[in-house]
Amino acid sequence: MDEDTLAQLAALAAKCADASVWPLSDDALVDCLDTIHQITQTLTAAQSHLIREIDGRGLPVARHASSTPVWLREHLRVSVHAAKRMVELARAVDERPALDAALVAGVVNAEQAAVVAAAIRDLPVDPGLVDRAEAVLIGQAQQFEPAILRKAGERVLAHVAPELADARDAAALRRQEARAWQTRAFQLTRLGDGRVRVTGWLDEVGAATVNAALDPLCAPHRDGDEPRTPAQRRADALVAVCDLATRTEQLPDSGGQRPHVVVTVPFAALREQVEAGTLDTGGRISPAQVRQLACDAQIIPAVLGGDGQVLDLGRTRRLITGPLRRALELRDRGCAFPGCDRPPRWCHGHHIRAWTESGPTSLDNSVLLCGYHHRIIHSGQWTVRLAADGLPEFIPPSHVDPHREPRRNRYHHRT
Known part of the structure; x- marks a missing residue:
């Protein structure tokens, strides 16, 4: 490949590009398209040879590019995806002389060559078997576009070595099932x-x-x-x-009680049918939806800061469940630790003064904490207390705030 040859090639290509095509007959138009397409594939093979040599010499790295695709992206001003495809094709035709010859002859195009290379790359390591599969796919490339050829590539082992295909398919299915289960x-x-x-x-x-x-x-x-x-x-x-x-009895408990949806709305507003409600997920719903839910639900009095239910369970139980759990969710709305966005269902009920230290199981001795922040509190660096307004606040350690100013979770109470 010399400069004179490339100059002649460029001149001929420019001459073809400048030529008028409207005088051509229908058959001549198609013939010209086929010929130029074939020549384009041959030039793609030539380009692949150049890229492979550039890659093999390490020229991109020598010119301070992180990889050959990155260098091609900058040098040819193409996308990095196009550059990666060029490098992959260059390596494929370098490794497979028969595929390279087919590309040079225009028997396969660049996309088909990439499909063939990918298909035979996944076959068992048996040179004779791989050669037969490659020949079959190159032959089918004259009939099928890349998507159909790819499907043929998935079945080519059954064509050239049926005794291996069943075992390979079974192994592939096991891998597929394991991946699907792992990524659910x-x-x-x-x-x-x-x-x-x-x-x-x-x-x-x-x-x-x-x-x-x-x-x-x-x-x-x-x-x-x-x-x-x-x-x-x-x-x-x-x-x-x-x-x-x-509505069944089969689901496990959620936070110590049967699965449920909590809608918070002042009882007077519900009675007057004028105010929106708030779900325990933080979402807001219209008065109409509140009334719809209330048609088929128990009305549980839950007055924040009041005595709508008996919340002091005494010393007979230490778990924060039932009415106390509902009141705690309505007050804290989620993990009360500053900045945490975990909803109530992901939270534990934490005793501010430990139950083992005679701390009562009551609303004024409880706070909602997600598992992570529950562990943080038990590590002893942060402390939690209820402020004068009945809401929890947290005292940070001195290395977080030398003044140890109390902090609150504003996320759940931002509306």
């Missing part, structure tokens, strides 16, 4: 605009179970008057299944 997740994220985003991952069996539970509730109304979209019906079905679950 479910999250509810409040967006602050009245919506809560649901995201997550399930394994196949878990997803089948969820589908089995939701499908019976996702059917549209039989009378044909169904204003909800399929996605809305699935959302309603999820809530309905969870609502049904909370």
Whole structure:
């Protein structure tokens, strides 16, 4: 490859680019497209050879780039993703002469070559088997675009070595199932605009179970008057299944009591039907929704700072449960430690004066703390007390604040 050859190539390419195509017949247009596409793949092979040599010599690192893709990104002004694909292709054709020859001849294009390289890379280490699989896929590249060729690559072992395919598929399924189980997740994220985003991952069996539970509730109304979209019906079905679950006796306790939803609203406002309510998650709901929930729920008097319920349980029990737990959740609204955003369901009931030191199980001796901050308090560096207004405040250690000024959690009480 010399400068004269490259100059001639550039001149010919410019001549083709400047040529008028409108006089060409339909067949000639297609023929020209095929020829130029084939030439482009051949030039891609030439580019790959150059990139591989540049990479092998370590020129990018010598020029203070962190890697060859990073150097290509800056030098050719392409995205780092495009640069990575160039380097991967260059390495693939360097390792596989047959694939390189196919790219040079235009039998495969750059995308197909990348698919073939990825497919044979995952095969068992058997040179003869890999060569046969490569030849099969190169042959199929003349019929299939990259997405279909990729599917063929997933099945190529069954074509060239069926005796190994079943065992390999079984091992791949085991790895897939293990990964799916390990990465399972479910999250509810409040967006602050009245919506809560649901995201997550399930394994196949878990997803089948969820589908089995939701499908019976996702059917549209039989009378044909169904204003909800399929996605809305699935959302309603999820809530309905969870609502049904909370009404059973089978769920474990949550914070020492059966699963429940707490709505806080002054009783007078509820009676007058004028004020919004606050859920124990921190979300606010309209008066209409409050009244709807109140239609099928117990009305529990919970007057903050008052004696709506008997809260002093004496010495017979030390667990903060039942009425005391509900009052504690209404007062603290979550972990009371300064800056913590953990909701009530993630919190423990902590005795300010230890039960073992004759501390009573009562509202004025209790505070909600998440597991992490519960351990912090028990380490003895921070101390907690109730202020004159009945809300908890925390005294930091001197290395945090030399003046040891009391601090409060403003997150849960910001509205």
